[in-house]
Amino acid sequence: VTSLDEPLTASRPSSDAELFRASVRRPELLAEIFDRHAPDLLRYLARRIGPHDAEDLLGDLFVVALERRSSFDPGVDSARPWLFGIASNLLHRHRRDEVRSWRAMARVGDDSGVAVFDDQVEARLDSSGTVRGLAGALAELSTGDRDVLLMVAWAELTHEEIATALNIPVGTVKSRLHRARRVLRAHLPNAKDDE
Amino acid sequence: MDELDLLERVRADVEIDPTALLRARRRLLRHAVAPAVRRRRAARRVVAAVAVAAVVAALAVLVLPGPQGAEPAAAAVLSRAARAAAAEQVAGPGEWLHVRLETTRAPGNVRTSYVQERWVPGGPTGAVIILDGEDRWTSAVERPPIYRDPDMSVDDLYGWLRRDNGDLRGDDAAFERAGEVLSDSGVPAAFKSRLLDAIVLIDGVRVVADGALFHGHDAVVVGREEGGFETRFVFDDESGVLLGFEGVGDDPSMDYSTLVTSRVVDTLPRRAVP
Numbered sequence: 001v002t003s004l005d006e007p008l009t010a011s012r013p014s015s016d017a018e019l020f021r022a023s024v025r026r027p028e029l030l031a032e033i034f035d036r037h038a039p040d041l042l043r044y045l046a047r048r049i050g051p052h053d054a055e056d057l058l059g060d061l062f063v064v065a066l067e068r069r070s071s072f073d074p075g076v077d078s079a080r081p082w083l084f085g086i087a088s089n090l091l092h093r094h095r096r097d098e099v100r101s102w103r104a105m106a107r108v109g110d111d112s113g114v115a116v117f118d119d120q121v122e123a124r125l126d127s128s129g130t131v132r133g134l135a136g137a138l139a140e141l142s143t144g145d146r147d148v149l150l151m152v153a154w155a156e157l158t159h160e161e162i163a164t165a166l167n168i169p170v171g172t173v174k175s176r177l178h179r180a181r182r183v184l185r186a187h188l189p190n191a192k193d194d195e
Numbered sequence: 196m197d198e199l200d201l202l203e204r205v206r207a208d209v210e211i212d213p214t215a216l217l218r219a220r221r222r223l224l225r226h227a228v229a230p231a232v233r234r235r236r237a238a239r240r241v242v243a244a245v246a247v248a249a250v251v252a253a254l255a256v257l258v259l260p261g262p263q264g265a266e267p268a269a270a271a272v273l274s275r276a277a278r279a280a281a282a283e284q285v286a287g288p289g290e291w292l293h294v295r296l297e298t299t300r301a302p303g304n305v306r307t308s309y310v311q312e313r314w315v316p317g318g319p320t321g322a323v324i325i326l327d328g329e330d331r332w333t334s335a336v337e338r339p340p341i342y343r344d345p346d347m348s349v350d351d352l353y354g355w356l357r358r359d360n361g362d363l364r365g366d367d368a369a370f371e372r373a374g375e376v377l378s379d380s381g382v383p384a385a386f387k388s389r390l391l392d393a394i395v396l397i398d399g400v401r402v403v404a405d406g407a408l409f410h411g412h413d414a415v416v417v418g419r420e421e422g423g424f425e426t427r428f429v430f431d432d433e434s435g436v437l438l439g440f441e442g443v444g445d446d447p448s449m450d451y452s453t454l455v456t457s458r459v460v461d462t463l464p465r466r467a468v469p
Contacts, residue, residue: 023227024363024371027228028224030224031223039216043211047205047206051211051215055218059219059222063226063334066226153203181199184198184199188201
């Protein structure tokens with residue numbers, strides 16, 4: 001139904017919360033929320049589980065968001081943390097594949113078939129086994145710790161936003177991040193655990 | 196450079212297929228617009244005996260001045276539909292409820308029709324398989340606890356329906372939510388039955404057409420207008436089974452008609468298997 005992909009008109013709600021509310025009557029407004037957040041979400045998902053599965057998961061994610069939009073806090077303007085929270089839940093289905101890919105990368109410093117890398121950047125990074133160390137650490141982390149760590153490093157969410165996304169206290173976010181960073185450091189070449 | 200700086204560079208240049216976003220966007224909009232009774236759009240398929248329904252409704256108002264809830268003619272249709280829903284076949288463990296939704300719209304005066312199929316697993320767990328055009332995906336079965344609350348009365352259910360729903364309030368929200376639940380392929384038959392009874396309590400629900408023809412079925416149509424739009428539920432004239440949904444609005448390009456057919460199967464067809 002191609003007409004649904006047409007650009008939206010100028011007179012429309014501005015915040016994500018307003019768009020969700022208005023989308024009950026005008027479902028096409030959901031495209032606005034998609035356009036705002038989908039590129040970052042897709043990149044985040046692709047870095048975690050590879051581009052192919054990421055595309056499938058992105059579609060799932062927004063269908064879930066559509067079905068649960070009534071649970072979105074109307075007092076929150078941006079849906080970004082909420083959407084990343086849904087992404088985390090969906091990623092748990094791929095937890096084994098993700099861990100497997102990190103382990104493979106830790107062994108050989110490559111995860112072809114999972115993601116495509118900038119070889120030059122990674123070659124520099126890996127000159128001393130850095131990538132392998134990071135991958136090994138990511139494979140070792142608990143799901144919760146990994147979620148927090150990658151939301152900080154790749155999604156650039158604040159601690160408060162991550163707490164909202166994962167429905168956990170901010171203190172838990174900080175303790176998970178603290179723990180995850182310690183594991184990362186321990187896996188880096190010439191590691192010096194400064195805890 | 197600390198460990199977070201290093202981590203930021205890992206997979207930083209992962210390649211994204213630019214068409215992936217377009218596909219996901221299209222899928223979202225199809226899902227949002229198509230089977231959703233919750234959006235009010237115009238119906239164009241129903242050949243209505245509107246005049247007859249109007250007379251019935253007018254007489255009902257004279258007989259029962261100032262009642263709350265659906266008009267009596269609509270209440271009778273809904274009550275029969277509730278009984279039919281209670282007798283629906285239910286998928287057991289190892290079985291699937293196959294639901295086929297055929298939606299017709301006419302954006303830009305060009306008639307467009309497409310089909311979405313869903314396979315809902317019997318039992319409490321599993322994933323719904325959804326086939327939408329060339330897209331196939333799965334969605335975890337998430338059934339709200341209220342679906343399995345045998346003690347919830349129809350009055351309580353009516354109260355649940357009336358919770359705020361987007362910018363809708365009261366009975367507007369209730370009818371909207373009722374449509375959302377009815378279009379949920381995973382809703383248990385017993386809950387659907389009570390839901391139809393609860394719709395009887397919603398003001399403004401009326402028989403839009405009796406003796407209508409809906410995708411080849413003799414049908415009776417119940418609807419409710421709000422804000423210039425009317426959402427409609429279509430029932431088999433003989434059995435009372437829910438046949439589908441329609442909407443009527445000021446913008447004909449947003450009209451839609453969705454025929455829903457379902458049956459229990461014990462195997463998945465090849466097109467549903469990844």
